[in-house]
Amino acid sequence: MKTYHTIQELEATGIVAAGITSRRGGVSRAPYTSLNLAEHVGDDADAVATNREIFFQQSGLTDLYYCQQIHSDRVIDADCTANETLKQHPEADALISTQRGVPLGIFTADCVPIFILDIATPAIGIAHAGWRGTLARIAVNTLARMQNRFGTLVTNCQIHLGPSIQKCCYTVSTELLEQFTGHFGSTVRDGTNLSLQTANVNQLIEIGLPVASISVSPFCTACRTDLFYSHRAESGRTGRMLSFIQLNTKN
Ligand SMILES: [Zn+2]
Known part of the structure; x- marks a missing residue:
């Protein structure tokens, strides 16, 4: 079973691998069924380790840089942060890099994963935007x-804005x-409901991003708990998907 969805809009450029895992194809038990990749949600550590092995084997990634997410606007530049520091998962909600073969990741279950590819440099970024991060303009930051x-x-x-509530x-x-x-x-408003996706798209357009350069996943995580984890739909007891992006080593 394929454990992740490829972000076609980004991979079509030929310079990155990018995707988001689904909740299928892992070994975690309820309420984390089954491919939970996050260590901080109360799941069995051995199950998470096995799930990561399954994902790494399938994706071909060999490493992963990620942060301890705190709903902030803090960005880590992986290029100028010591390896030992990165391995300890510093507190932040976004990572950026120009290094090839270095995968950046963030974990979500309703919050918006934001994938950024600068085709010219090339450079990549990935950000975690829940309502706090969106208000703090983590994408713009x-x-x-x-x-x-x-x-x-x-x-x-x-x-690209990935699957999210x-x-x-x-x-x-x-x-x-x-x-x-x-x-x-x-x-951003529809009756009593909020579109985090529109709030992020609007802040990106405001700083000059062409509308045509922004794509949004059609999937709502709360509607599709068969495919994704949803913090809200599952009352806070659930796993996390991993969103990842990496500059290819050759193009
Ligand atoms: Zn929905």
């Missing part, structure tokens, strides 16, 4: 860091809705 460090231009970027299932408080419409416009 990640791009600003790439611009600052690598000279990335937004007009050279392709961005969509407005069909994301009812939030009036206070939060008002905060979001204040920051990102009325299009």
Whole structure:
């Protein structure tokens, strides 16, 4: 069984491997059934280790850099962070790099995984955007860091928003809705529901990203708990998918 979905919009460039795992094809038991890849959610550590082996074997990745996610706007530049530090998973919600063969990953179960590819440099970034990270503009912050460090231009970027909870299932408080419409416009709102995807797309368009360069997964994690983990649909007791991106070693 294939354990991950390829992000075709990014892989079509020929310069990256990018994907997101599904919840299928692993060994974890309920409520983590079955390919939980995160260590911090209460799942059996041996099961997580086995799941990671299954994923690594299938994807051909040999390593993975990821952070301890804290719903912040903090970005780690993997190029100038010591290997020992990276191995300890520093607190942050995004990673960037220009190194080939270095996979960057983030874990989600409803939050929006944001994949960034700067085709010209080339450089990559990946960010974790729940409602806090979206309000903190983690996507914009990640791009600003790439611009600052690598000279990335937004007009050279392709961005993908992966499977995440969509407005069909994301009812939030009036206070939060008002905060979001204040920051990102009325299009983020649908009745009492919020579109985190639209809030992220709007903030990217605002900094000059061409609409045509942004793609959004059609999957809602809360609608599709057969395929994905959903923190909300499963009352907080569930596993995490891994989103990953890596610059190919040759192109
Ligand atoms: Zn839904």
